[in-house]
Amino acid sequence: MRDSKVKPRVSRQIAGLRWINFLPQSTIPVFYFTFDYRSLRLSMSDLEKTYSREQQRLGHELEEVMTPHMLVRDMTRGQESVRPTHSRVNEHDVDAQLALEKEDEPREEERASGGPTSEAxxxxxxxxxxxxxxxxxxxxxxxxxxxxxxxxxxxxxxxxMTVMNSTISSSLAAGATIQISDRFNEKNEYRLILPTSIYLVGYTVGPLLWGPLSEAFGRKWTMIWAFALFTIFSIASSTSPNFAALIVFRWIVGIGGSCPIAVVGGICADCYHNARSRGRAMAYFMAATTFGPILGPPISGYIATVNWSWTFWIGAIIAGATWPLLIFFPETYAPVILKYRARRLRKETGDDSIIAPIELEKTDFGHIVTVVLTRPLRMMAFEPLVTFTCLYLSYAYAIFYIFFQSYPIIFDGIYGFSPGERGLTFLPIGIGAIISACIYLTWDNILARAQRLSKPWSRSEEMRRLPLACIAGPFFVLSLFWAGWTAKRSVHWIVPTLAGIPFGIGYLCLFMALLNYLVDAYEIFAASASAAASVSRSSFGAILPFAARPMYRTLGVPWACSLLGFFSLAMCAIPFAFLKWGPLMRRKSKFCQYLAQKKKEEAEAREREADGRIPEDVVAAGRRVDDKEEC
Structure with a gap:
């Protein structure tokens, strides 16, 4: 083996470096004080948390992992450090390992970093x-x-908040159809569906970009640029000179607005490693995706009577107030945080050999297109858990957006409601969503009690999430038959309106259960799995509403709702199938196999720490909170 010489070049005034993690990189302050040996050892404690004495596996050989004690000793002595490396990694070995991703297997570099990688x-x-x-x-x-x-x-x-912005905007056009028709002299009822549907087409395109890019370049800057796009073109939508321009602008707004939908699941997985805390965070996220579309129609239904453009100005104003908060949004993707730390250490020490595992990633355009951006599609095509989850969620989502076309037929046509009054009929869905949240918290407490008592069933990944999906299906079916067969002039309007309550219960329970199940199963690939689910459900939500009016006119309200109900009944089998065959699907999944290997390596590392192979003061520098409930 060959020796490696490192010549740290350290200013005598950088010893007191401290970084505030939750501020953006450009605004992080640095404090200085006089150099001496003792203060240097104290100030370098954060470096001790950076380094692992575990040997990082790359290819068939091992790379040196420098300990903070060596670095501190070398800098305080002001002399060259001559330390042996365990071995060298040649570029061919690294490239060979990176090529594994193209065969649908996670990269070795990701194993070292805990996630996908980005540019050097x-x-x-x-x-x-x-x-x-x-x-x-x-x-x-x-x-x-x-x-x-x-x-x-x-x-x-x-x-x-970004999710609420995005989902409110998705349904704003639904309450202003009459005003948009008058403004642009557009009388074709199918074209008038486009301001809502084309937004969802943007939802199908955006997640294919934002989910994987957030795993390559970090959550923060992906969110900032996507939401800037969302805000700018929300303003453009309100000033559209013609109907064609409005459609194009709404499509771009949908692309930008899809970023929170695709990325927030990954943010929850980043911040909350405890399954219970992560599940609650995901529940808040899914509640936002449910309440947003519900609030859109009543807002636009009333404000569009002032001017059609105010429908979109409201969305732009809310987005403009939210976007500055992203400037102070902390980067949550651990491999990118580690990259920033490696970059800082290179600058401080002058040692260009210090790198983070994420910096071993190929960043050429071909690799990004063929590997990073195709990951959600590959998961959708080759991961049965993702495939069937996408199918069920897509159907439920499509029915939600079919309601934006069927409610005018029911409440305007049968009961003579105005657009504003019709918008209020969506509020019972929100009441059902609140009840659903209570059901989730109740189940969460039951599960926690069972885990404390070491009940065997409580250790199952499937039993932790899927029972809620199992009870969601019947509520979903009930709501469709209820709405269809009570929407008559002889029946008071409140009766079909209240059908929204079981729909809200089933809808949110279903999304909370299945998306939590995906996040638990795929962890660091949660953003790509969520992106796959977002693409599929947005595709259904964009296309199926075009069939709503012909279906309701041909079959009538009762049988049109019944047809949707029968399909929903067939979908109820999916979570039960996951309960039975979910463990087998996870064992055969290449992504899940990678995660299992990663957890095994982490367990072995902890065993080495327990055996005393890592200095005690280095290990004690951190604090374990992985299993602590946090929200």
Whole structure:
């Protein structure tokens, strides 16, 4: 083996470096004080949390992992460090490992970093055969799962606000159809569906970009650029000179607005490693995706009477108030945080061999297109859990958006409601969603009690999430038959309106259960799995509403709703199938196999720490909070 010489070049004034994790990189302050040995050892404690003494596996050989004690000793002595590397990694080995992704297998580099990877720093010399790879210590406070609760709540709150912006905008056009028709002299009823449906077409395109890009370049900047696109073209929609321009602008708004839908599931997985805490965070996220479309029609139904453009100005104003919060949004994707840390250490020490595992990633355009951006589609095509989850959620989502076409037929045609009054008929769905949230919290407490009592069933991944999906299906079916067969002039309008309550219960329970199940199953690939679900359901939501009016006119309200109900009844079998065959599907999944291997490696690392193979003061620098309930 060959020795590696490292010449750390350290200013005598950088010893007191401290970074505030929750502020953006450009606004992080640095404090200085006089250099001496003792202060340096104290200030470098955060570096001790950076390095792992575990050997990082790349190809068939091992790379050196530099300990913070070595780095501190070398800098305080002000002399060269001559330390042996375990071995060198040549570029061919790295490239060979990176090629595994193209065969639908996660990369070895991702195993080292805990997630997918991104571009290398400009200052990084990848031609250097001897590298020092850094990783998080167990319990490192810079890791999002170990952040203080207030920082996690801020990240979750901002993420949910962006989701509300996006989902409210998705249905704003539904309450202003008459005014849009008058403004642009557009009388074709199918074309008038486009301002809503084309937005959902944007939802099908965007997640294919934003989900994988957030796993390559980080959540924060992906959200910032996508939401800037959303805000700018929301303003453009309100000033559209013609109907064609409105359609194009709404499509672009949908692309930008799809980013929170695709990425927030990944943010929840980043910040909350405890399954119960993560499940609650996902429940808040799904509640936002449900309440947003419900609020759109009553808002636009009343405000469009002032001017059609105010329908979209409201969306732009809300988005403009939310976007600045993303400037202070913390990066939550751990591999990217580690990349920032490696970049900082290279600058401080002058040692260009220090790298994060994410920086070993290929960043050429071909790799991004063929590997990163296709991951959601590959998961949808080759992962049965993702495929059938997408199918069920897509159908439920499509029915929700069919209601934006069927409610005018029911409540305007049968009961003579105005657009504003019709918008209020969506509110019972919100009441059902609130009841659904209570059901979720009740189940969560039952599960926690069973886990404390070590009940065998409570250890099953399927039993933790899927029972809610099993009870959601019957509520869903009930609501459709209820609405269809009570929508008559002889029956008071409140009766079909109340059918929205079981729909809201079933809809939110279904989404909370199945999306939580996906996040639990795919963890660091949660953003791509969520993106796959978003693409599929948005496709259904964009296309099926065009069939709503012909179906309701041909079959009549009772039988049109019944047809939807019978299909819903068939879909009820999916969560029961997951209960029986879900473990087998996860065992055969290449993504789940990778996650199992990663957990095995982490367990082995903890065993080595327990055996004393890592200095005690380095291990103690972090604090374990992985199993702590946090929200």
């Amino acid at each position: 720093s400009d200052s990084l010399d990848l031609s250097n055969p001897a590298r020092t790879i850094i990783r998080f210590e167990d319990g490192d406070p810079a890791h999002p799962s170990n952040w203080r609760q207030i920082y996690k709540l801020y990240a979750l709150l901002v993420a949910i």
